[in-house]
Amino acid sequence: MHSTYNRISTILSHASTALMVLLGLVAATSYLTLPSAEPGTVDVKTVQVYQERYRPNEVAWVRFDLDADLRSLWTWNTKQVFAYLVVDYHDAPNSTLSANEPGADGAIVEGRKAENSIVAWDRIIRRQRDGRLRIEGGRNKYPLKAVGKKFFGAEPFRARLMYNVQPWVGLLTYGEAGATKNVLEWPKAQSAMQ
Amino acid sequence: MDSLKQLRKMGVRQILLQALTFGSVLASGLMMWKALGLVCNTESPIVVVLSGSMEPAFKRGDLLFLTNFPNEKFEVGDITVYKLPHQGIPIVHRVIEAHDDSTVLDQFLLTKGDNNPEDDKSLYGSRMKGLKRSNVIGRVKGFLPYVGYVTIVLNDFPQLKYALLGGLGLLALIQKE
Amino acid sequence: MDILNNVQRSVQRVIEGKIDFTAQKHAETATYAILSLTTVLSFLAGYIAQDLRFSLAVFGISLLALLLALVPPWPYLNAHPVPWRAPVPTSTSASPSSKTD
Numbered sequence: 310m311h312s313t314y315n316r317i318s319t320i321l322s323h324a325s326t327a328l329m330v331l332l333g334l335v336a337a338t339s340y341l342t343l344p345s346a347e348p349g350t351v352d353v354k355t356v357q358v359y360q361e362r363y364r365p366n367e368v369a370w371v372r373f374d375l376d377a378d379l380r381s382l383w384t385w386n387t388k389q390v391f392a393y394l395v396v397d398y399h400d401a402p403n404s405t406l407s408a409n410e411p412g413a414d415g416a417i418v419e420g421r422k423a424e425n426s427i428v429a430w431d432r433i434i435r436r437q438r439d440g441r442l443r444i445e446g447g448r449n450k451y452p453l454k455a456v457g458k459k460f461f462g463a464e465p466f467r468a469r470l471m472y473n474v475q476p477w478v479g480l481l482t483y484g485e486a487g488a489t490k491n492v493l494e495w496p497k498a499q500s501a502m503q
Numbered sequence: 504m505d506s507l508k509q510l511r512k513m514g515v516r517q518i519l520l521q522a523l524t525f526g527s528v529l530a531s532g533l534m535m536w537k538a539l540g541l542v543c544n545t546e547s548p549i550v551v552v553l554s555g556s557m558e559p560a561f562k563r564g565d566l567l568f569l570t571n572f573p574n575e576k577f578e579v580g581d582i583t584v585y586k587l588p589h590q591g592i593p594i595v596h597r598v599i600e601a602h603d604d605s606t607v608l609d610q611f612l613l614t615k616g617d618n619n620p621e622d623d624k625s626l627y628g629s630r631m632k633g634l635k636r637s638n639v640i641g642r643v644k645g646f647l648p649y650v651g652y653v654t655i656v657l658n659d660f661p662q663l664k665y666a667l668l669g670g671l672g673l674l675a676l677i678q679k680e
Numbered sequence: 681m682d683i684l685n686n687v688q689r690s691v692q693r694v695i696e697g698k699i700d701f702t703a704q705k706h707a708e709t710a711t712y713a714i715l716s717l718t719t720v721l722s723f724l725a726g727y728i729a730q731d732l733r734f735s736l737a738v739f740g741i742s743l744l745a746l747l748l749a750l751v752p753p754w755p756y757l758n759a760h761p762v763p764w765r766a767p768v769p770t771s772t773s774a775s776p777s778s779k780t781d
Contacts, residue, residue: 313695320711320750393599424603425600426602428599477648
């Protein structure tokens, strides 16, 4: 502490430690006092499966209703919430998993039963007041592509609304804010979507 | 003459001692990095975000803490850092499709940057249709903003890096105690 | 010329920033104490206000105040100069230690 340079460097080095402690405290308390969202409702209204010409994989389109309130997830350490609708289903036994083409890995195993989760829709919510989700007749943002080539014959699916809370500093957290009440059947493919 | 010799001897000793201190600082840093990698089971437990493809969640220069435990499956919504075999730079993107295969104990993942309109299929190239677990370095668990920006600046202006290294070295040699 | 010299000397003094021993000790303790207190206070302030930015603002302002209070060699940091003994007037001035060359 005898010279100007020495005092600046001592104070700044203590201050950076103190700042890290402060941010650690913020991260720890916001993780320990983590809010959760009230379960909302997810309703899949229609499912249509198409077989496009010259494409091996079927593609599905869904229409859904969402009603959920994610505003409770905002605290002083919430930067944004990523809300996403997930479709989960099991492939029919013996369907081939084309995500792994023979060229890439070579391992094609018979009798596999893949477990699939696909994000059908998502939204980045940056402000608390936008956290009230009320969607009617929403359509999937991303085409649901059957990795096992066909949906028909695959086990029925369910859809769930998930969220990922992104803090200003600290740990990322995840949670569920509603799911379909019952499982839904995959219909037979209609051919050639224009 | 005699005292001059003694002084020079002291000088060498002093310089060597300084070099040793400098080396031990570097070594302990490396040790902590490797220990953290061991605990988190990943080759790089801390990464700096280099692109804006995950904005507004992650900006350039934000620091991410990763884990990659073998018994934890990747799920949709997880933010992963992966490295493609034909590309050197790790990419931070979110998993939007996960296909688990119980028979071969692997997962096939499709990722997408929150800020990108398209998924990463075009990034993977024609030979890969999805990521495998072995492509993934880790899953983002923790977040610290801005701190990594220094490394971006140092990478963008390499002269600054050498100036800083030289300055630090000089300071370590000059400073007594 | 004399004024110029004086200015130069005082600028140099500020840059060098020597403070007395008592102040050095106090500055060290004050840095620890104030930064620890600041950390706790800014956390509480942010938590109560539910505003992270407010918390960081409290921290930043306190840090600036601390730097301003301790870095320049203010007169209060030189209030305890070491009392040197008055020079002893001696006619046989050569000290024994300097003779050994």
